[in-house]
Amino acid sequence: MNINPKAIRILCYGDSLTFGHDVETDTRFNALERWTGILQKTLGVNYEIIEEGLGGRTTDIDDPKKEGRNGLSYFQSCVMSQVPLDVIIILLGTNDLKSRFIRTPAQVADSFRKYKTAIEQACNKWNVRFPKVILVSPPIVDEDKIPHEWHMEGSGEKSKQLSKEYEKVAKEIGFEFVDIAPVVKVSTIDGTHLEKSSNVNIANLLSQKLL
Template sequence: MKKRVVIYGDSNTWGYDAVTGGRFNEDIRWPMVAAKLLGSEYRIYEEGLCGRTTCLDDPFNEGLSGLTYLLPCLQTHSPLDMLVIMLGTNDCKERFSLTAANIALGMRRLVKKALEAEVWRDKPNILVIAPGPILKECELSDVGKNMGICSDKSYEIAKEYELIAKELGVGFFDSASCVTMNDIDFMHLTEDSHKALANRVSEIIKNTLESKELKA
């Protein structure tokens, strides 16, 4: 059976294209590019949703809590070998009034729920990805009318996520090391960033699962 990996995220996993307002095609979206790089031995499940948060119910949009949907999502695609989570950007919205440490507690709930879920082929393998920071210019863009004051806390998420990952014994990657945001809404990945992120994450997935096989 192919190695089965769920990639769970928001609009930057779904592939939002700020230029068109639509969706990047499969040749650009980072989960699908990662799938091509990993090859036929892997099955990548692309689970991105615009507006998704770690664990918050949005007062204006239904069904965006990542915590509520996580278990049925994992059960749908089980048995799983790995889960990759990149969330937190939408938690930065001003209306939620969260600090970066609060947002990390939301990620902590997601990871703990996944660790305890009966969906794993063997043992859980989870990678937490800190999303690229929201640029300050976003707050003055059209998207800023919805996001509000959101940039500063987004720069603090990575260090908080790293602490949570260490506590729970899961993998961590800071995507800011390889991605940049577009110059339209300043919070969504450029085409080149999708490709760069796919390269880095596919390497981590492969190293995680293949080193596990060697140890076994």
């Protein structure tokens, strides 16, 4: 919590990339290694980063193998519990590429239209203004490195198409758009999670949208 009453409040909503999963140790990057923590340090005391990341979280799909991972189901409650918010950063989509969901990149992107509705409803409930929303397109995965038991066949090519689809939807619904793929490296161990150094690059890229 930032006790500065004038701090700009930023909700970072995502999956394990926001949680900060360290695939080398199978634990979590520490606060100053995660992109959220680096962003907080970069922005300073006049900003408050609210971290909300969960491994396996999807955009709007129930996962029969992982309970509580439907991102949309929790999102509105999350926003309502954190209002007022000045900015919401959403980084989701990689988990939607699991083959059991049979999703196209366009379908993944279209799910964020529901997020706009959820934000509007939360803001109307508390009579607060609609925040700036930054939709972030996730990294391109290295399918050859992804463990077979994750069942992400075809995810490599689909992940390459997400940026275009996200940008299109963002423009249509009034969200800002950021593509982190050009500035990050995924792990050579599992092909999906971030190399530690990429957290710095994400924070630097997002700070340009906020300062």
